[in-house]
Amino acid sequence: MANLDFIYNRHSVRQYRDTDIPTEDIFEIIRAATYAPSGGNVQNWHFIIIKNKNKIKELVKIIEKKNDELVNNSKDEDKKIKFRKYLRFQTVFKTAPVLILIYAGPYNSPDLVLAVDLLKESGAPKDEIDRYLKTVPGIQNIAAAMENLLLAATARGYGTCWMTSPNFAVKDLENFVNFKKEGYSLAAMTPIGIPLATEQKSTSRKPLEEVITLIE
Numbered sequence: 001m002a003n004l005d006f007i008y009n010r011h012s013v014r015q016y017r018d019t020d021i022p023t024e025d026i027f028e029i030i031r032a033a034t035y036a037p038s039g040g041n042v043q044n045w046h047f048i049i050i051k052n053k054n055k056i057k058e059l060v061k062i063i064e065k066k067n068d069e070l071v072n073n074s075k076d077e078d079k080k081i082k083f084r085k086y087l088r089f090q091t092v093f094k095t096a097p098v099l100i101l102i103y104a105g106p107y108n109s110p111d112l113v114l115a116v117d118l119l120k121e122s123g124a125p126k127d128e129i130d131r132y133l134k135t136v137p138g139i140q141n142i143a144a145a146m147e148n149l150l151l152a153a154t155a156r157g158y159g160t161c162w163m164t165s166p167n168f169a170v171k172d173l174e175n176f177v178n179f180k181k182e183g184y185s186l187a188a189m190t191p192i193g194i195p196l197a198t199e200q201k202s203t204s205r206k207p208l209e210e211v212i213t214l215i216e
Helices: 023-033 053-073 077-090 110-121 126-133 137-155 165-177
Strands: 045-050 098-104 185-193
Touching (some): 023 045, 023 137, 045 053, 045 137, 053 165, 077 165, 098 137, 110 126, 137 185, 165 185
Antiparallel strands (some): 045 098, 098 185
């Protein structure tokens, strides 16, 4: 594709208009997410769509309560002040008409299991095996799906914000959502909506020469 504007136009949006998003648009955006690459084609993702404003408010309250609990349990005043400040970032989805929660399921690709077995049989040290497992391909699948989702939303004129900051309250959030599927847990979330601001500014990026190593 010659025109990459659908990538460069993506921004993290934290304020949204109170405008409903058609369900067919949401489904199409998530369909695009499911076309992300997936190791072993396990597709270990599940998407929870929340359009109920009262439920979104309840999720905000859960995060606020957990933030308060953690702060009150600490004796470090500096940590208390800093973590309270993060609350506004942990709840930026509160103005969005739609919230998407992405759950990650088990990743038991046969090649991963075999590779670990063979590394062990070859006498590979534990740190080498741990380094291999740190690549966590199962979570990479979820990240790829999320990126597809964000780009598809941008292409349709919607704003999003990839969020993992509320995950310190993951147990309480999962209990509220009450999604039960063996081995699945909340990995990330994103609001979807029409940006409140008409113009979005991109954050600065590192120069290519700083992030590229060319081996010829």
